[in-house]
Amino acid sequence: MLQGHQSWVFANRPVIRSVATVGGPYEAQGPVAEDFDLLHGDLWLGQDSFEKAGKKMMEEACEIAVQKAGLQKQDIQFFLAGDLLNQITPSSFAARTLAIPYLGLYGACSTSMESLALAALFVDSKSAQYVLAGTGSHNAAVEKQFRYPTEYGGQKPPTAQWTVTGAGVALVADKGEGPVITRATIGRIVDMGISDPFNMGAAMAPAAADTITAHFRDFDVDHQEYDLIATGDLGKVGYRICADLMQKHGVELPEVKYTDCGLLIYDMERQRDVLAGGSGCGCSATVTYGHILNRMKRGELNKVLIVATGALLSPLSFQQKESIPCIAHAVAIENVQ
């Protein structure tokens, strides 16, 4: 049900019945590696293109999530997914394999929470019993499309982020065991005029701040409502800017409570290639459905707000000298007490 200007409250408390995360070789070396269900030793996954490897990861994540929930694919009414590749082909090809009625989404790296918010809405409104919501990205496929062929070896500035190779999926259900989805806030486009695709953290930070502020306003709460607020994926630069913007707007967001998925997935000291941190649809999806939900399961966290951010540029819009329109969608997840 609508709450405030741009938020939903889910009175029927849809359950995250199961989750699944799949990662690549670089993620396997990261500090949250043990939070993945499946890690691959190479980028190819036995496929003949990186795009097909990306599709394969999505399929694997969906399969594991369905299996963990003790369900069959036929039990799932809808599959909500998207990714970064042109025409979101990895998602659509995965939907072909799954043969579940499918709605394609595009929110760049915000797709993780766009799909989860919609899945919760479907279940909450009794428009579905089971919904699979997920997204993923593949470093080589995405870097090739948005930047250079990786073989080119072009240098990047320290503000650039590293596209995660990974897929994360949640199976949302009307009943069963698991944390529940209680609220969502849908973001609007915020564009402060940044046009540098090697500094997407800075571009996306104002959108994250806008959505967190809107969430607090719509529910009349502050940071004390949550044990953790995680943006994804602003990286080092964007994290700093988002924290500063919140302070500037007079909305308290203590750093002890605020983190970013792009800072959690890699070891920022040891894995220096990642520069300002992780990014890509797979980043907030795998960190949330893996690391953060595992922390909730262990009782370290009970109520979290995930604020997935997306930079909605295209290589063409960049070439046409457009700035980067950014967005962030927030979803609140709670342990059942």
Add this chain to the structure above:
Amino acid sequence: MLQGHQSWVFANRPVIRSVATVGGPYEAQGPVAEDFDLLHGDLWLGQDSFEKAGKKMMEEACEIAVQKAGLQKQDIQFFLAGDLLNQITPSSFAARTLAIPYLGLYGACSTSMESLALAALFVDSKSAQYVLAGTGSHNAAVEKQFRYPTEYGGQKPPTAQWTVTGAGVALVADKGEGPVITRATIGRIVDMGISDPFNMGAAMAPAAADTITAHFRDFDVDHQEYDLIATGDLGKVGYRICADLMQKHGVELPEVKYTDCGLLIYDMERQRDVLAGGSGCGCSATVTYGHILNRMKRGELNKVLIVATGALLSPLSFQQKESIPCIAHAVAIENVQ
């Protein structure tokens, strides 16, 4: 609320409070030209790229729809949109202009009904009072991306379709005057192995037949339930195949009741360039929100089922020799008696 396997019934009957359609010069010469709200004499719309012209059309359609409904942009809670361009930039840039909380969608030419079905669900479940749902396409921007630069003048086979330059938007509301949205069926991917992007009608026809059959099954109805069933956009070739498939499956769909948006938007005799007919996100959107809703307003039709079809390929998936995954989503629109 969920009905059957993959459908929704909207008990609160969300209203299409207003619609708006914008078209280009070739659409202005077509047989349904007078059903457009705004027609442009050239492809540029005063912009310096075709992509920006596509964005401009989306913005114009949204503005007209909001104005027609006697509302302000701030009254609208959510904007649901997508298009064919990489990373759906025309939609996202239009969302930046609108500053309405935004969910990006990708269903290729099925986006018209994907967005309308979701808008109806939002309003029906009281998750929104007003939702703008829309999509568009721009012939030159899309042909350039998916096929050749148009200047190249490459010949096309007679099975190819012509991308519509147009945008169509519906403003869905919880109350007010207008036809109501009563049902939706979400399609699954159907891929019969066709990989020829110059024959997308044939590729998409089985998806349309699958969704119509699912709709009839989920609601336990047949063609007699509707005054008109319109697919979009199968064109000449796909229309024939869909009709044949339905017959083969023993599901009656009399031709007098069945049409295709890709056959309605151009004069197939006079506008020979369109070959097998219209296509592109803007086709089913402008024909439905313009021509078909005008026929409903005049009382010629009272209950229609729009089945928007999408070919979810990308130029890259085609180059990698993948076949074309296709989908169709159906939405039922009724006059209030």
